[in-house]
Amino acid sequence: MISSYEILETIQMIEDEKLDIRTITVGISLFDCADSNGKRARNKIYDKITRVAQDLVKVGDDIEAEYGIPIINKRVSVSPISLIAAASGERDYTEFAVTLDRAAKEIGIDFIGGFSALVHKGYAGGECTLIQSIPQALSNTDKVCSSVNIGTTRAGINMDAVREMGFIIKKTAELTATDGGIGCAKLVVFANAPEDNPFMAGAFHGVGEGEAAINVGVSGPGVVKAALERVRGENMETVAETIKKMAFKITRVGQLVAREASKRLNIPFGIVDLSLAPTPAIGDSVAHILEEMGIESCGAPGTTAALAILNDAVKKGGIMASSQVGGLSGSFIPVSEDAGMIEAVKRGSLSIEKLEAMTAVCSVGLDMIAIPGDTPAETIAAIIADEAAIGVVNGKTTAVRIIPAPGKGVGDTVEFGGLLGKAPVMEVSKFSSANFINRGGRIPAPLTSLKN
Amino acid sequence: MRAIITVIGRDRVGIIAKISTVLADNNANILDISQTILQEYFTMMMLVDLSGITVGLEELKKKLSEEGEKLGVTVRVQHEDLFRSMHRI
Numbered sequence: 001m002i003s004s005y006e007i008l009e010t011i012q013m014i015e016d017e018k019l020d021i022r023t024i025t026v027g028i029s030l031f032d033c034a035d036s037n038g039k040r041a042r043n044k045i046y047d048k049i050t051r052v053a054q055d056l057v058k059v060g061d062d063i064e065a066e067y068g069i070p071i072i073n074k075r076v077s078v079s080p081i082s083l084i085a086a087a088s089g090e091r092d093y094t095e096f097a098v099t100l101d102r103a104a105k106e107i108g109i110d111f112i113g114g115f116s117a118l119v120h121k122g123y124a125g126g127e128c129t130l131i132q133s134i135p136q137a138l139s140n141t142d143k144v145c146s147s148v149n150i151g152t153t154r155a156g157i158n159m160d161a162v163r164e165m166g167f168i169i170k171k172t173a174e175l176t177a178t179d180g181g182i183g184c185a186k187l188v189v190f191a192n193a194p195e196d197n198p199f200m201a202g203a204f205h206g207v208g209e210g211e212a213a214i215n216v217g218v219s220g221p222g223v224v225k226a227a228l229e230r231v232r233g234e235n236m237e238t239v240a241e242t243i244k245k246m247a248f249k250i251t252r253v254g255q256l257v258a259r260e261a262s263k264r265l266n267i268p269f270g271i272v273d274l275s276l277a278p279t280p281a282i283g284d285s286v287a288h289i290l291e292e293m294g295i296e297s298c299g300a301p302g303t304t305a306a307l308a309i310l311n312d313a314v315k316k317g318g319i320m321a322s323s324q325v326g327g328l329s330g331s332f333i334p335v336s337e338d339a340g341m342i343e344a345v346k347r348g349s350l351s352i353e354k355l356e357a358m359t360a361v362c363s364v365g366l367d368m369i370a371i372p373g374d375t376p377a378e379t380i381a382a383i384i385a386d387e388a389a390i391g392v393v394n395g396k397t398t399a400v401r402i403i404p405a406p407g408k409g410v411g412d413t414v415e416f417g418g419l420l421g422k423a424p425v426m427e428v429s430k431f432s433s434a435n436f437i438n439r440g441g442r443i444p445a446p447l448t449s450l451k452n
Numbered sequence: 453m454r455a456i457i458t459v460i461g462r463d464r465v466g467i468i469a470k471i472s473t474v475l476a477d478n479n480a481n482i483l484d485i486s487q488t489i490l491q492e493y494f495t496m497m498m499l500v501d502l503s504g505i506t507v508g509l510e511e512l513k514k515k516l517s518e519e520g521e522k523l524g525v526t527v528r529v530q531h532e533d534l535f536r537s538m539h540r541i
Contacts, residue, residue, distance in 0.1 A: 002532075004486060006539040007456055007497050011528065065510060066453065068530035249538045256537040 017222035018284045019250060020070040022277050023110075024060050024261050025198035026053045027205035027213040027270060030079040030114075038088035042099040045084065049076060049103040049112075052212055052267070057108040059264045063257055071257065072219070072279075072419070076104065077203035078114035086126030093130050097137030097144045104143040111186075113203035115146040118193070121155040121442070131161070134168050138183035139175035145201035151191035151388040153395045157443040162388065165189045166381030166437065170404055173373065177406035180414040184403040185336075185368060189384050191391035191398045196271050197327040202364075202399060213270030214262045215327060218254035219277040220246070222284045224310070228292045239293060240313045247274070247317030255322040273327030274318035275363060276310070278338040280421035286310075286331055287340025287350075298340055299350030307331060308361040328397060330363025336416060336423035337368055345424045352383070352426050360390050365398035370414045370423035373406040380404065382433030385443075393446050453502050453509075454483070454532040457516070461525025463494035471496070471527065474519050479506045494525065499532065 013019040033048055035041035053076050060074040078084075078100070085093045097115050104112040115137055117127040134146050148165060151157035169189075173181035188202040195206020198215035205213070227246045231238050254272040262269035278286045287298035290306045311331045319325055333355065335341045344350035352369065359365040365387045371380075384400045391398030405414045408425050415422045459471055468487065475482060475498075484499040505512055513529050520527035 002456065002535040002539060004488060004495065004497055007458060007535055008490075008495070010535055010538055011458060065513070066455075066531045067534045068528055069534060252537045253534065256533060 013220070013223045013249070014069060017220070017226045018279070018281060019220045019223050019253070020072050021254060021257050022217045022219040023073040023075050023198050024056065024071060024257065025075040025077055025203055025215045025217070026056055026265070026267060027077045027196065027209055027215060028052050029205055029209060029211050030084045034084050034087040036087055036089065038085070038090045038095065041084065041088050042096060045096070046099050046103045049078065049100070050106050053107050053109065055265060059261055062264070063260055067257070069253060069257065073110040075111045075113065075198065075200060075203065076109055077198070077205045078112065079205050079207065080116040080118055081114055082117040082125070082127040082130035083207070085130065091129060092136070093126065093133040094136040094140055097133070097141050100144050101141035109143070111143050111145055111200045113145040113147065113200050114205060115144050116148065116204040118149045119158055119161045120149050120152045121158060123161070131164060131168060134187060135171040135175045135183065138172050138186055145186045145203065147188040147190055147193065147202045147204060149190040149193040150384065151392045153192060153392050153449045154445055156445040157191065157385065157388045157392055159385065159437070159443060160440045162385050163378070163381045163437050163440060165384055166377035166379070169380050169402065170377045173404045173406055180416060181373070181403045181405050182416055182420070185401065185416055185420050187401065189400045191388035192396060194327055194397055198273050199275065199277065199328060201401060209270075210268060212267045214258055214265065214267050215270040215273065216254045216258035216261070217273040217275055217277060217327065218250050219279065219284070220250040221276050221278045221286050221289055223250060224276065225283070225285070225289045225292050228289065236309065240309055243310060243313035244317030247314045248321045251318035251321035269324065271324045271326030272322040274315055274322070274325055274329040275327065276314055276331040278332060278334065279419055280337055280339055282339055285338045285340035286333055287338055287344055291340065297347050297349035298344035299354045303354065304357050304361055307333070307358050311362040328363040332364055332367065333358055333362060334368035335426070336370065336421040337419060338421070342422065342424055345426060352428060356386060356390070359387060359398055360394065363397060365391070366400045366402055368401055368403070368420065368423060370403045370405045370408070370425045371428045372409045372425055373404050375404045375428050376432070376434065378432070378434040378437040379428060381437045385437070393448065395448060455500050455502050455529050456532050456535055457498040457500050458528045459494070459496040459520065459525050461494055461520070461523065463489060463492070464523065467494060467523055467525060468496060470519055470523055471516065474515050475500060478512050478515065479504045480512065
C-alpha cells in the first residue's frame with residue numbers, strides 16, 4: 001500500500017497548495033466541415049463539435065469526483081477557422097465565431113479556441129477576412145478565443161500582419177470597452193505557435209494533428225512554492241532538484257487524467273503540457289516562487305535567472321512523467337492572473353521591459369498585461385514585433401496578449417474576473433515606433449532556421 | 453475501482469467503527485487499514501474495494517461525509533491510482 005506520508009503529501013498538495021488540472025482540452029479537426037455555402041459549413045461545425053465533445057464535461061466531472069483532483073476547465077480547440085471558412089467566400093467570419101460560441105454553450109465547456117489564422121509567411125484565402133473579423137467576433141461571443149501566428153523561426157516575421165494586429169487589438173478593446181476591453185484577453189498574437197496547446201487563449205487544433213486529441217494542462221505553482229519553503233538558504237542545485245521532483249509529481253497527475261479522459265471519451269491521447277500556470281488565487285503564484293528563491297519583489301535583478309532555473313527544472317522533472325509532452329511546456333507569467341505579479345507591478349518592481357526579458361527564458365510571452373487605452377496601435381505592433389523577434393531568433397514560442405484598457409491610464413486597475421483576474425495598467429514607452437512598423441514587409445528568417 | 457479513503461480530524465471514540473459501518477452497509481470491502489495520531493489529529497487511511505458497492509460513488513461519498521461531519525472529521529474518497537501514479541514510477 002502507498003505509505004501514509006505519501007497519501008498525506010498528495011492531499012496537502014491538492015487541498016492546501018492548490019494542485020489542480022487546469023484544463024482537459026479536446027482538439028477537433030474541422031477539415032471535413034468546409035463548404036462553399038457558409039451556412040452549411042457552420043451547421044457541420046456545430047454538429048461535429050457537439051457530437052465529438054458532447055461527453056467532455058461529464059467525463060471531466062466524473063474524473064474529478066473519482067480521483068479527488070479538481071479539474072478547473074473543460075475546453076475545445078478546433079482547426080484554424082480561416083482554413084475552414086475560406087471556401088464559403090463570405091466577407092465576414094463573425095457568424096463562424098457565433099457558431100463556435102453556441103456549440104461551446106450547448107456542451108457546457110468553459111472556452112473554445114481556434115478562431116485563428118496562421119499568417120507567418122503571408123495571407124492566403126480567408127486569413128485576411130478572419131483577422132478583420134476578430135474584433136466583431138470577440139465582442140459578439142463569450143467563450144470564443146482567437147489567435148494569430150505572425151512569425152516562425154523558419155519563415156521570419158510577417159510585419160504586415162504585425163502592424164495589422166496592433167490595430168485589431170485596439171479595435172477589439174474598443175468594441176468590448178464596457179467590460180474593460182476583455183475581448184483582448186481572448187486574443188493572442190503568436191510567434192512559433194504550437195499546434196497542440198491546451199491553454200487559452202492560444203489553443204487551436206493544428207493542421208498536422210489527427211481527427212481529434214486530448215491535451216491536458218496542469219497547474220501547480222503553489223506546490224512548487226511550498227516545496228521551496230522547505231529548502232530555504234540551500235544552493236541552486238538543491239533548488240533545481242526540489243522543483244524537478246515536484247514537477248514530476250504534478251505532471252504524473254496530468255498524465256493520469258489525460259489517459260483516463262482519453263479512454264472514457266474514446267479520443268486519442270495527445271500531449272500533457274508541462275506548464276506551471278498560476279491563477280489569481282492566493283498561494284497559486286509564479287511570482288511568489290521567484291520571490292521564495294530570494295528575489296525581494298518580482299522584477300528585481302535576478303528575476304530572469306530565477307525564472308530560467310524554474311522553467312528548466314519544470315521541464316526536466318515533467319518530461320519523464322509523461323509519455324507525450326507538448327504544447328507550451330514551461331512557466332507562464334501572466335500578470336493579471338497571478339497575485340504576486342500584480343503586487344510586483346503595484347510596488348513598482350516589475351515593468352513591461354523586465355517581463356519582455358523574462359519571456360526569453362520561459363514559455364509564452366507578454367501575457368495578460370493591461371496598458372493605457374490611448375497607446376497607439378503602432379506601439380502595440382512594435383511590442384508584438386519585439387516579442388516575435390525573441391521567439392523567432394531563439395526557436396521558441398512567444399506570444400502577446402495585451403489589453404489597451406479603454407479610458408484607463410497608469411495606476412488604474414482593470415477587473416476581468418474569474419481565471420482572467422485583474423490587471424494593473426502598466427506604463428508603456430512614450431517614444432514612437434510608427435516609422436519602423438509602417439515599413440511593412442517580412443523580416444527574413446534568422447540564420448538559425450537553416451538547420452538542414 | 454479501488455480507492456483510498458482518508459479520515460482526518462480530532463480523535464474521539466468510535467471513528468473507525470462508524471466509518472466502517474457505513475462502508476459495510478454499502479458493501480464496500482476494506483482491504484487494508486492504517487491509523488495514527490499526528491499532532492493530536494486522528495489520521496486513518498483505508499484501501500477499499502468499491503467494485504461491489506450497492507450505491508453510486510457520489511452517494512457513498514455523501515454518506516461518508518455526513519457521518520464524518522457528525523464525528524467532526526473530514527472523509528475523502530480518492531481513486532488509488534492518483535497516489536500510485538504520483539509516488540510510484
